[in-house]
Amino acid sequence: MVTKRATFKGGIHPAYNKHYTESLNIEDMAPVKQVVIPMAMHIGAPCSPVVNKGDKVKMGQLIGKAGGFVSANIHSSVSGVVAAVEKRLTSDGQMTMCVVIDNDFEDTPCDEIKSHDIERLTKEDIKEIIASAGLVGLGGATFPTHVKLAPPEGTKIDHVILNGAECEPYLTSDDALMKEYPEKVIGGLKIIMKLLDQQKGYIGIESNKPAAIAAIEKLADETIEVYTLDTKYPQGSEKHLITAITGREVPSGALPSAVGCVVSNTATAASVYDAVMNGKPVYERIVTVTGSGIKTPKVLKVRIGTMISEIIEFCGGLTDDAKKVILGGPMMGFAQYTTDVPATKGTSGILCLNAKDAAIQEPSNCIKCAKCVGACPMHLMPMYIAAYSQKLDYDKAAEYNALDCIECGSCAYVCPAKRPLVSAIRVAKREITAKRKKEQEAKK
Amino acid sequence: MSDRVLTVSSSPHIRSKQTTMSIMRDVLIALAPASILSIVFFGWKSLLLIAICIVSCIAAEAAMQKFMKKPITVGDLSAAVTGLLIALNLPINAPWWVALIGSVFAITIVKQLFGGIGFNFVNPALAARVFLVASWPTHMSGSAYLPADAVSSATPLAIWSGESAGELPSILQMFLGNGVYGCIGEVSAAALILGGIYLIIRKVITPVIPLGYLGTVAVFSLIAGLGFDGMLFQLFAGGLMLGAIFMATDYVTSPATPLGQLIYAIGCGLMTCIIRFYGGYSEGVMFSILFMNIASPLIDKYIRAKKYGEVKKNA
Numbered sequence: 001m002v003t004k005r006a007t008f009k010g011g012i013h014p015a016y017n018k019h020y021t022e023s024l025n026i027e028d029m030a031p032v033k034q035v036v037i038p039m040a041m042h043i044g045a046p047c048s049p050v051v052n053k054g055d056k057v058k059m060g061q062l063i064g065k066a067g068g069f070v071s072a073n074i075h076s077s078v079s080g081v082v083a084a085v086e087k088r089l090t091s092d093g094q095m096t097m098c099v100v101i102d103n104d105f106e107d108t109p110c111d112e113i114k115s116h117d118i119e120r121l122t123k124e125d126i127k128e129i130i131a132s133a134g135l136v137g138l139g140g141a142t143f144p145t146h147v148k149l150a151p152p153e154g155t156k157i158d159h160v161i162l163n164g165a166e167c168e169p170y171l172t173s174d175d176a177l178m179k180e181y182p183e184k185v186i187g188g189l190k191i192i193m194k195l196l197d198q199q200k201g202y203i204g205i206e207s208n209k210p211a212a213i214a215a216i217e218k219l220a221d222e223t224i225e226v227y228t229l230d231t232k233y234p235q236g237s238e239k240h241l242i243t244a245i246t247g248r249e250v251p252s253g254a255l256p257s258a259v260g261c262v263v264s265n266t267a268t269a270a271s272v273y274d275a276v277m278n279g280k281p282v283y284e285r286i287v288t289v290t291g292s293g294i295k296t297p298k299v300l301k302v303r304i305g306t307m308i309s310e311i312i313e314f315c316g317g318l319t320d321d322a323k324k325v326i327l328g329g330p331m332m333g334f335a336q337y338t339t340d341v342p343a344t345k346g347t348s349g350i351l352c353l354n355a356k357d358a359a360i361q362e363p364s365n366c367i368k369c370a371k372c373v374g375a376c377p378m379h380l381m382p383m384y385i386a387a388y389s390q391k392l393d394y395d396k397a398a399e400y401n402a403l404d405c406i407e408c409g410s411c412a413y414v415c416p417a418k419r420p421l422v423s424a425i426r427v428a429k430r431e432i433t434a435k436r437k438k439e440q441e442a443k444k
Numbered sequence: 445m446s447d448r449v450l451t452v453s454s455s456p457h458i459r460s461k462q463t464t465m466s467i468m469r470d471v472l473i474a475l476a477p478a479s480i481l482s483i484v485f486f487g488w489k490s491l492l493l494i495a496i497c498i499v500s501c502i503a504a505e506a507a508m509q510k511f512m513k514k515p516i517t518v519g520d521l522s523a524a525v526t527g528l529l530i531a532l533n534l535p536i537n538a539p540w541w542v543a544l545i546g547s548v549f550a551i552t553i554v555k556q557l558f559g560g561i562g563f564n565f566v567n568p569a570l571a572a573r574v575f576l577v578a579s580w581p582t583h584m585s586g587s588a589y590l591p592a593d594a595v596s597s598a599t600p601l602a603i604w605s606g607e608s609a610g611e612l613p614s615i616l617q618m619f620l621g622n623g624v625y626g627c628i629g630e631v632s633a634a635a636l637i638l639g640g641i642y643l644i645i646r647k648v649i650t651p652v653i654p655l656g657y658l659g660t661v662a663v664f665s666l667i668a669g670l671g672f673d674g675m676l677f678q679l680f681a682g683g684l685m686l687g688a689i690f691m692a693t694d695y696v697t698s699p700a701t702p703l704g705q706l707i708y709a710i711g712c713g714l715m716t717c718i719i720r721f722y723g724g725y726s727e728g729v730m731f732s733i734l735f736m737n738i739a740s741p742l743i744d745k746y747i748r749a750k751k752y753g754e755v756k757k758n759a
Contacts, residue, residue, distance in 0.1 A: 010752075014458060169458065239752065252753040323451050330457040337452045357458070358451045364520065365562035367464055370700035374650075378752040381700060401751050409456030416462045417562075423454040 006204065006244035007230035010377040012410045014169050014233055014331070016208060020290040020297040021172045026180055028301050029287075029314055031105055035077050035305030037063065038090045039097040041344035042142040044070035049099050055082045058110035060281050063099045066131075072144040072345075073134035076101055077283035077303035079108040091308070091327050091334060091341040098342070101305070113279045118191070126195055126276055133275035134282050134345075139163060139174075139236065139265035140328050142346040145272065148264065149195055151257035158260040159246055160198045162189050162269050164205040164212065165229055165236030168329025171349045173286040174266050176299045178205070178212035181270055182219045188269030189224065191276050196262060199223060203266070204241050206231045233331060234408040238263045240377055252404055282345055289315045293322030293352030302343050308350060309339040324358035326351040331409040361418040372411035372421060378404050382411035386421045389428035394435065397428035405429060462647070464561070468521035470648045474639035475528055475690065481621055481635045482628035486536040486591055490628045493543050494531040500547040501527030508556040522561050526550050529569035529690060532629020533683070535588035538576075542583050546572040566737040567694045570730055577730075589625045599626045601682045605726040615673055618680035626682060633680040640689035649693045652705040653712075657688040660713025668721055684716065687729035697737035704740075704747035711736045 040046035047064030051057055057076045064074030076099075084100040116129070127146060135145035151157055162185065166174040178185055189201045201224050205213050208231040217226050227245050229235050239250045241263060248259040256263055264272075267286065274280040283304050290297045295316030302311060308325070312318060318325075326333040327347055343350075372382040380401050388396040405425050412421040482490040505523040509516045518524075530546050550572035555564045577584045586608075589599050598608035600618060613624050621632025630636075643649045658679055665675040678684070683691075692698060692712050699708050712732045719728025 012460075014460070243752075249753045252751065254753070318448070322448070324453075324457065325450055326455075326457055330455075332455050333457065334455070335450070335452045335457065337450050339450075351457075353457065360451065360453055361459065361463070364464055364517065365560060367467075367522075367562045367695050368700065369467070369695040371462075373700050373749055374702075376749070379749045380751055381749050383700070400748075404751055404753065407455075413456050413458065414460050414462070416460075416464045416467055418459060418463065420454065422456065426454070 006227050007232060007235065008240040008243045008377060010375060010379060010410070011232040011234060011240070012375050012413050013231075014413060016169045016231070017290075018170065018172050018175070018208065020170065021288050021299050022175060024172075024176070024297070024299045026176050026286060026299050026301055029303065029306060029311060031078070031103060031107075032303070032306050032310050033103055034083065035101050035103065035303060036088050036307065036342040037074060037077065037099045037101065037305035038088070038342060038344055039064045039074060039099065040090075041074070041304075041346060042072045042136045042144055044068065044072070044144055044147075046097065047071060047074050049085045049097065051082050051085065051099060053082050053084055056080075057082060057101060058108045060113045060283055061110040062132075062281075063101075066134075070144055070147050072136045072146075073132055073281070074099075075134055075281040075283045077305050078103040079106050080104040089338070089341055091336060091344065091347070112281070115278050116276060118277060121276070123195055126191060129276050129279070130272060133271075133280070135268065135271050135275060136282065136345050137265055138267035138271060138282075138285060138345065138348070140332070140346050140348045142344075145264065145268055148262060149192060151196075151262060152255075155257040156260055157196050157198065157257060157262055159242075159262070160189065160193050160196055160201050161241060161245055161261060161263045162201070162203040162266050163236055163238070163241050163263055164203055164209070164216070164266040165241060166209070167206060167231075167233045167236040168331055168333075168349070169233070170290045170351050171288045171329050172290075172299060173288045173348050175209045175212050177267055177270055177286055178209070179215050182215040184270035184273040185216065185266045186219050186224060187277065188264075188271070188273035191272050192262070192264060192269065193223070200225065202227060202245055204229045204235075204245055206235055233410065234377055234406070237377065237406055237408060239406070252401075285343075285345060285347065287311065287343060287347055288349040289352075290349060291352040292354040292357050293319050293324065294350075295319055302347070304345060305342045307339070308336070308341055308343060308347075311343065311350060312339055312352070318352055319354060321354045321356075322352050323355040324353040326353070331413070332407065363419045364417045366417055366419055369416060371414040371416065375410040375414045377408060377410060378406055380404060382421045382425060385428060386419065386424035389424040394428050394431040397425075398432045402428040402432060464520045464522070467648050468525050470643060470646045471525045471690070472521065472528060474642045474648075475525075475532065475629070477635035477638050478532060478629045478632060478686070479528065481632045482532065485621060485631060486628050489536055492540070493534055493536075493538065493628065494528060496540055496543040497531035497534075497547045498524050498527035500544045501530070501551050504548045504551040505556065508552050509560075512556070514560070517561065520561065523551060526555070526568045530572050532686060533569060533573045533627045534576075535584060536591050536628055537588040538583050542576055542580055546576045549575050562696055564696055566734050567691055567697050570691055570734055570737075573730055574734060589627075591625075599682065599726070600624060600677070601720070601726040604677070604681070605720070607726050612677075615676050615680065618677060627686070630683045630686040633685045636685040636689055643689070643693075650702070650705075652702050653693045653698060653709045654688045656706045656709025657692055657712045657716075658684070660710045661717055664713065664717040668717070678717075678720070682727045683729040687733055688712070691729075692733045692736070694737075697740055699740045699743040699747065701744070701747055701749050704743045707743055707747065708736050708740055711739065
């Protein structure tokens with residue numbers, strides 16, 4: 001076990017505001033009467049419900065079957081009776097097919113939840129368990145884990161990396177997990193290492209989490225290398241974590257496996273451990289409820305499908321001057337117009353901001369200060385991409401590598417003219433992708 | 445809960461404290477030492493020139509924006525910065541109406557007619573100075589630099605180039621600015637360097653352009669055989685410090701990437717030396733920066749940031 005320091009070029013130093021929750025222990029959210037579990041809460045094909053109204057379900061029971069390889073099973077987070085299978089409003093602003101379950105407050109576990117003897121499991125068994133347990137990237141991207149752990153044929157993997165950067169300001173979910181369950185994080189990493197035939201595993205943690213680093217280091221043996229990462233946003237971006245630890249750059253448009261890397265979030269690793277050792281599917285997750293707009297900030301273990309409004313109430317409710325509720329962190333999270341949407345596998349945080357913190361400043365002319373150019377971790381020129389996008393010249397935006405943008409928000413954060421750079425670049429990306437798709441179809 | 449209206453906007457949901465106004469305010473603060481020294485060295489008339497330029501720039505901007513039915517943005521302080529820079533680039537004997545006309549020209553013609561802040565193709569304050577030098581040369585050169593109690597006869601560069609007779613001030617004098625003649629804000633290299641350090645600490649500018657510019661002049665001077673003292677003289681003389689720290693670093697008219705900025709800065713330095721050493725004009729800073737201002741879109745066109753993950757073989 002060696003601790004090393006590492007970082008990348010570019011990025012920003014926003015106010016981290018982790019003080020709201022960084023000293024708190026993980027608390028269990030009180031059980032709720034009803035959960036609303038969306039059938040699409042991961043990247044990939046939505047699930048098809050496999051239960052009907054009136055069915056009795058157990059906790060951890062499969063209720064949504066993966067809609068393809070790139071998809072992830074969905075399980076009940078409570079035991080009880082299916083009240084409805086219907087479309088409900090979800091945090092992406094869409095009406096999504098949901099399984100609504102009335103909680104019987106018994107938490108009767110399903111038969112699959114039982115401990116496994118890891119020594120007797122083959123690699124195929126482990127893969128099967130991970131796929132059936134509905135594991136997805138819990139950092140927020142929700143990419144199905146079994147897909148990530150199956151790198152394309154012919155690629156040679158030499159770095160399995162756990163992402164404990166948690167670079168989004170305010171959020172302390174991963175921090176709490178590493179402090180309280182380091183054995184699950186490391187256990188999960190070792191399972192992934194076994195799966196990918198690795199002798200060594202790497203964990204990167206930002207330097208502003210000394211307690212988490214200490215907890216992980218204490219349990220790390222000689223097969224685990226812990227890297228202390230400079231506290232800088234977006235250090236937790238997959239590409240930038242790889243660069244910090246290996247010095248390699250993931251080629252434009254390629255997957256991390258192209259440079260021999262597989263990266264998983266620490267929370268994902270812990271869920272791998274839970275699934276493989278205890279047969280526990282993903283039906284709960286850790287959520288940081290924080291910000292100037294919540295009465296009692298908390299770090300909660302929340303059942304998937306719990307309404308955001310109920311979680312907020314559990315934390316004492318919003319303050320009188322609360323003006324914004326964001327799912328995720330302040331840099332990449334999604335602002336909600338209503339809190340009547342359910343928590344999903346990707347809900348890493350509920351950030352509530354008061355009127356002062358939520359104030360939107362009017363944009364003024366770009367003064368070409370190029371601060372966005374210095375901040376962009378992808379080393380792009382956001383001001384030009386955004387300007388061409390706003391002039392509807394998407395070809396020019398593409399020429400300035402709009403598609404390489406990871407939408408981390410660093411450019412818009414530093415912009416003194418408060419211009420909506422990320423929004424403009426997002427529009428360009430969408431238009432460019434649509435145009436290319438059309439061109440490809442025309443060729444066929 | 446239900447009657448509460450939540451704000452919805454696109455990420456990121458937090459922004460840095462730095463604004464266009466805070467940047468301009470920092471530039472004004474950074475120019476304070478040089479401005480105060482101009483009053484110490486040249487008397488109350490300096491203060492008058494500064495006041496005329498700042499007030500007329502702000503008034504011209506407000507009037508022009510009102511006339512064009514655009515939102516009035518004088519609150520961003522950019523017009524005040526332009527005004528102060530014009531004043532600091534004037535000789536002490538420049539008449540009040542020259543200051544006024546220069547200010548109105550900078551704001552209405554160079555800045556607002558091209559679209560306002562962010563759209564000027566050259567630095568407005570420098571363009572104003574060129575306009576004034578070309579229009580009223582007698583008010584902008586020679587004896588215009590000399591206060592009533594002048595003991596010397598000309599600016600150091602004019603003496604050095606042989607344009608005027610007289611004794612050169614010492615290097616220390618050139619650094620501090622006492623007893624040196626020139627535009628009211630350019631004489632004290634020390635005050636300008638102090639302002640530059642403040643701007644770098646406050647992350648308003650990076651050191652690339654000032655150091656690239658000054659470094660090029662230093663190296664060129666040594667190569668041209670001026671010796672170490674001669675090099676220091678070139679660095680402290682004339683408008684170089686003011687230009688390298690406060691004029692060439694104008695965001696709008698300088699390139700966006702560090703490499704582009706270095707090329708731009710070296711270009712400024714080379715042109716300054718060529719004009720000073722071999723040209724017929726004793727001062728070269730103004731034209732060098734203006735020329736490189738115009739070249740900077742071209743630099744940005746060819747020098748782009750090298751993106752992360754650029755086609756790499758077998759990484």
